[in-house]
Amino acid sequence: MVNISHRVSIRSRDDRGVVCMIDDxxxxxxxxxxxxxxKHLLLLELExxxxxxxxxxxxxxxxxxxxxxxxxxxxxTMKNKRVESQEWYEFxxxxxxxxxxxx
Numbered sequence: 337m338v339n340i341s342h343r344v345s346i347r348s349r350d351d352r353g354v355v356c357m358i359d360d361x362x363x364x365x366x367x368x369x370x371x372x373x374x375k376h377l378l379l380l381e382l383e384x385x386x387x388x389x390x391x392x393x394x395x396x397x398x399x400x401x402x403x404x405x406x407x408x409x410x411x412x413t414m415k416n417k418r419v420e421s422q423e424w425y426e427f428x429x430x431x432x433x434x435x436x437x438x439x
Contacts, residue, residue, distance in 0.1 A: 366410035378407040
């Protein structure tokens with residue numbers, strides 16, 4: 337059984353109302369890894385994702401997406417950009433919805 341008592345902190349930014357959910361474990365891992373290690377691992381995981389896509393390995397694609405996502409969260413955490421990252425996420429989703437006409 338996974339202990340979720342220390343998993344998620346919720347922080348919001350009042351000026352735009354963007355809610356940023358932060359998994360405390362990401363912060364712990366990011367601080368342990370450091371920025372240079374995170375960047376190195378991110379490049380490795382991006383390459384693994386590219387290879388999984390080229391090989392049409394659906395199960396591995398999902399796994400590698402999560403590796404990249406987790407490392408991206410670590411990077412944003414170390415650079416104090418978690419809220420900005422969430423804002424970009426919201427912008428990109430909204431823009432795609434508009435582009436597809438499904439606002």
